[in-house]
Amino acid sequence: xxxxxxxxxxxxxxxxxxxxxxxxxxxxxxxxxTALRGRNGAGKTSLLRAVAGLIRPRAGxxxxxxxxxxxxxxEARAAGLHLMGHQDGLKPGRLAREEFxxxxxxxxxxxxxxxxxxxxxxxxxxxxxxxxxxSAGQRRRLALGxxxxxxxxxxxxxxxxxxxDADHRxxxxxxxxxxxxxxxxxxxxxxxxxxxxxxxxxxxx
Amino acid sequence: xxxxxxxxxxxxxxxxxxxxxxxxxxxVLACVGLxxxxxxxxxxxxxxxxxxxxxxxxxxxxxxxxxxxxxxxAFFGLVFRHSLADAAARAAAxxxxxxxxxxxxxxxxxxxxxxxxxxVWDARLTSELILFLFYVGxxxxxxxxxxxxxxxxxxxILALVGAVNLPIVHxxxxxxxxxxxxxxxxxxxxPLLSAVYLWPLALMALAYTxxxxxxxxxxxxxxxxxxRAGALAVQxxx
Amino acid sequence: MSALITLLRRELALAWGKGGGxxxxxxxxxxxxxxxxxxxxxxxxxxxxxxxxSAWLALALSSLLSLERLFERDYEDGALDLLSLGPLPLEAxxxxxxxxxxxxxxxxxxxxxxxxxxxxxxxxxxxPLTLAAALLGGLGFSFVGGIGAALSLGSRRGGVLVAVIVLxxxxxxxxxxxxxxxxxxxxLNWTPGFLFLxxxxxxxxxxGPFAMAAACRNALS
Numbered sequence: 028x029x030x031x032x033x034x035x036x037x038x039x040x041x042x043x044x045x046x047x048x049x050x051x052x053x054x055x056x057x058x059x060x061t062a063l064r065g066r067n068g069a070g071k072t073s074l075l076r077a078v079a080g081l082i083r084p085r086a087g088x089x090x091x092x093x094x095x096x097x098x099x100x101x102e103a104r105a106a107g108l109h110l111m112g113h114q115d116g117l118k119p120g121r122l123a124r125e126e127f128x129x130x131x132x133x134x135x136x137x138x139x140x141x142x143x144x145x146x147x148x149x150x151x152x153x154x155x156x157x158x159x160x161x162s163a164g165q166r167r168r169l170a171l172g173x174x175x176x177x178x179x180x181x182x183x184x185x186x187x188x189x190x191x192d193a194d195h196r197x198x199x200x201x202x203x204x205x206x207x208x209x210x211x212x213x214x215x216x217x218x219x220x221x222x223x224x225x226x227x228x229x230x231x232x
Numbered sequence: 233x234x235x236x237x238x239x240x241x242x243x244x245x246x247x248x249x250x251x252x253x254x255x256x257x258x259x260v261l262a263c264v265g266l267x268x269x270x271x272x273x274x275x276x277x278x279x280x281x282x283x284x285x286x287x288x289x290x291x292x293x294x295x296x297x298x299x300x301x302x303x304x305x306a307f308f309g310l311v312f313r314h315s316l317a318d319a320a321a322r323a324a325a326x327x328x329x330x331x332x333x334x335x336x337x338x339x340x341x342x343x344x345x346x347x348x349x350x351x352v353w354d355a356r357l358t359s360e361l362i363l364f365l366f367y368v369g370x371x372x373x374x375x376x377x378x379x380x381x382x383x384x385x386x387x388x389i390l391a392l393v394g395a396v397n398l399p400i401v402h403x404x405x406x407x408x409x410x411x412x413x414x415x416x417x418x419x420x421x422x423p424l425l426s427a428v429y430l431w432p433l434a435l436m437a438l439a440y441t442x443x444x445x446x447x448x449x450x451x452x453x454x455x456x457x458x459x460r461a462g463a464l465a466v467q468x469x470x
Numbered sequence: 471m472s473a474l475i476t477l478l479r480r481e482l483a484l485a486w487g488k489g490g491g492x493x494x495x496x497x498x499x500x501x502x503x504x505x506x507x508x509x510x511x512x513x514x515x516x517x518x519x520x521x522x523x524s525a526w527l528a529l530a531l532s533s534l535l536s537l538e539r540l541f542e543r544d545y546e547d548g549a550l551d552l553l554s555l556g557p558l559p560l561e562a563x564x565x566x567x568x569x570x571x572x573x574x575x576x577x578x579x580x581x582x583x584x585x586x587x588x589x590x591x592x593x594x595x596x597x598p599l600t601l602a603a604a605l606l607g608g609l610g611f612s613f614v615g616g617i618g619a620a621l622s623l624g625s626r627r628g629g630v631l632v633a634v635i636v637l638x639x640x641x642x643x644x645x646x647x648x649x650x651x652x653x654x655x656x657x658l659n660w661t662p663g664f665l666f667l668x669x670x671x672x673x674x675x676x677x678g679p680f681a682m683a684a685a686c687r688n689a690l691s
Contacts, residue, residue, distance in 0.1 A: 043379055044466045079555060081690045110555055114548025120487050129480050133473070133556045310684075365638035372634045376625035385688040386621045390635060393617055393681050397639055400670065404642040407666070411649055 030091050030098060030107045030180035031057040033078070033212060038087035040073050047073060048232050049086065053214075055181070060203065060213035062221050065230035071216035072112070074230065075183045078214070080104040091181075106135065108181035115170035117158045123165075124154035127172050136177030144175035147202060149195075163190035175202060182206065184215040188222075196222055240316055240456060247449040255446035258439045265435030286432055288338035290440040291331050292360055296398075298328030298444060299363065302370070303395035306388035316452070318384040319459065321391060322374070323451035327444060329367035335360050355409035359402045366394045473557040474566060481570030485536075492536075492578045499532040499579055503586040518591030522600060522651040525587035529579055529604055530640050533611035536575045537636070538629045540567055540619040541682075545689060554690060564682035565675070568616040576608030592655070599654050603647045603667060610643045610671035613678035620685035642670050 032055065039049035047070035055061055063071050076082045078089050080100060091103035098107065117126045127150060131141050145151050148168045153161060161169065167190045174182060182203075188196050200222030203213060207223070215221060269286045302324040309317035339357050340350050351357070370387055377383035485491055506524050507517055544550040553563050583604040584597040592600075618636035622628055650663030 043381070044463060076551075079551075081551065081554065081687075083691060104555060105557065105559075108555070110551060112548055112551060114551075116544070116547055116549030116552045118484060118543075118547070118549070121483070125483075129476065130552065132476055133552065135557065362638050362641050369635040369638060372631055373621060373625070376622065376627055376631050378626070379624070382624065382688055382691070386625075386685060389681055389684050389688070390617075390621055393639070396677070397642070400642050401638075404645040404666070407662075408645045408649055411653070 028098065028102065028107050028180075029093050029210065030103055030212065031094060031210065032092040033181060033214075034088075034090045034092070035074075035078065036088045036090070038074070038077070038089075039085040040070055040077055040082065041085045042070075042073060046085065046232075048230055051087070051230065053228055055212045055214055057180075057210045057212055058207050060207055060215065060221060060223055060225035062225045062227045063214060063216040063230065064218070064227060065216075069230045069232070071230060072185050075110065075185050075214065075216060076112070079108060079110040079183055081110075103181075107179055108183060109134065109174050109177075109179050110183045110185075111170065111174070111187055112185045115166055117166060117169060119157070119159035121158055122154070123150070123156050123158055123161060123169055126158055127154075127169050127176075130170070130173045131176035134173050134177035134179065136173065140176035140178070141172075144172040147175050148172050148198070164192060164195065167191055168195060171199065174206075178209075180211050182211060182213045182215070184213065184217075186216055186218065188217070188219070243316060244453060244456065247453055251446050251449035251453070253446075254442045254449070258441075258443035258446055261435050261439035261442065265432045265439055268435065269429070269432035284338050284342040285429070286436045288335055288342055289433060290437040291335035291338060292356070293437055294440045294444055295328055295332035295335050295360060295363055297441065298324055298331055298448075299366070299391075299395065299398065301448070302328055303391050306391035306395075309384060310388045310392070315459065316456070318381075318388070319455035320448070320452050321388055322384065323455050324448055325367060325370050325374070325387075327447055327451065329364065329371065331440075331444070332360060332364040332367055336364060353409075355406045358409070359405045362401050362405070363398065366398070370394065474562065477553075477558065477563065477566045478570055481567055482574055485570055485574035492575045495532050495535045495575045496578055496582060498535055499528050499582055499586070502528040502531060503589065506590065514591050518593075521587050521590035521592035522596060522655060523648040524590060525583045525592070525600065526603070526607070526644060526648040526651065528586060529583050529607065530611055530637075530644055532579050533576065533608060533615055534633050534636065536571055537615040537619040537632050540571060540616055541623055541686060541689075542619070542628060545623045545686075550686060550690060554686065560683035560686050561679040564616060564620065564686065565613075565679040568612045568675075568678065568682075571616070572609050572612040576612055577605070580604035580608050587651075596651055596655055599660060599664070600651055603650055603664060606664075606667055606671050607643050607647045610667070610674045611640065613671070613674040614639050614643075617678050617681045617685070620682040620689070623685065623689035643667055646670060 035051065035053040035055075037049075038051040038053075040047045040051075051074070053061070063074065065071050073082055077084050089100065091098040091100060091107065116130070117123075127144075128141060131144065136144075145154070148171060150169060150172055153165050153169065158166065158169075167187070171187065188199070191199065203221075203223050207213065213225070215225070266286060269283055302321055305317050305321035305324060308314060309321055336357070339360065343352055343357075344350055370390055373390055374383045374387040377386055503525065506520075506528075510516060510520065541550065544553060554560050556563075558566075580601060584600040587596060587600050588594060615632070615636050618632040618639070621635060622631045625631055646663045646667040650660045650667060653663055654660040
């Protein structure tokens, strides 16, 4: 399924009793990346999780549109987006390639996709290591692998570059450009500028 | 009626006079019921201790009735996400637990002179004990989760799971009891009880129910105020 | 279907991986079964009378052990997020997790139960029924226990809280399973108890996942 547009309308989010923000509007279109900015605690992570359907908004709506019109939110979330949070869900005692293979397959990737991602993110060298032996940067690359191995339209990224070095940052930037060129959408919460051209939107209370 | 009451302001207005009225009714009925009970002739077998029945049996019924109220509130809270329903569930649980505990203690006191044992594993008491444990689990879960909204939802799910399980638990305990003994030792309220006991028992049951209603409404009001105060405090801190 | 198999294989690999897998639960079971005669006195008749029931109770308690890990790890390291955004609904994910737990821990425990019962003095002709009941009951314990594990996600005092929530829910399968075995021991009809146990476990497998999924969604929000 291909998502070509995501509309976030009049969004209000609260965590516990605290109202984070309200009246937030954003439109994401195919081929465009958007950088989400705001202070720490402003609600960037919560917004990404809310678009992914994990958090219920206080108010507002997220609609997903494809080539044939509106897509059911449940469907879009199950098969149309990737959420990359701060945590990667990799199990420490398992081999890197096993964990990567599971995550990729779970998201719908196949052998070809896994091979492609292994090449693109330089995962071959770390494959036989146990996850707990990996550095933060290596773990992040491993987790990002499923974005390449299992193509899905919408990428929701929460500070994806934090542990990556400049070289890998640039390489991932190139992968992001490829994704956009193929009609993908990106919403990334970042503190620093993205390595690619992007719209910018700020979350204010 | 539910939708009528669902408006918090309307609920607060209604409960402001309803709660004390129910309370007064409860006290009056309890006095009348206990008076009738005390004036009734002592049972030839159990003597005066049968009067504990007037405290124990309604407590046992209310323990179950309160759980039904808890489960009902939990259901509304889960499905409609209404904070008043969550408040109602939160308010009902300690009351129900209290009634269940009262039933257990008075059941034990009733049993002592009759069978010489402080506790018997008969079907009714064992069911009541497990019901009490359901309450304890609910309260423990609610207390253990810091985020209030999440705690309410988790506890509500547990309340519904418990509600589904309670009939099964009751049936299994009765079955278990029948494996080892004859019928239940407790004489249930019903045709077996003479009318002389039936009336005070019914009055006490009604008194307990109204008492529960009064206490529940009062606790819901307190819960509503607590939440409002909390929200105001958060607001003021900005 | 393939997603189900993928997840099942992974859950099994995780369960059998580092950390001893079922060995911890088996060791716990053995310890409980050992403490029983130490507590109750080694008089053969007294032990034999409670042997089937005690073995059954130890099974219930041991099933509690691995429950904490069922959802908690995934919740803490972000894997639960991923699992909820995949091809299977959370209900199916929960069911697969409980099933994997039963296969990795419940089956070994079920194998141990008749042995413990015999060691405590039960009649050897009780073995087939004890084994069958332990297999079936283990499923029920896994699924009901899973509800407790999911509900206590994100709470303080994880392990004990799960026990407090779950043990009263264990009352029916404990009653039915032990009742069936004791009925056989007394020469009575064991089928009602066994059928009730089966019914309970089927109901737990059918309804439990819904409660677990609701609890997981609540914890993730």
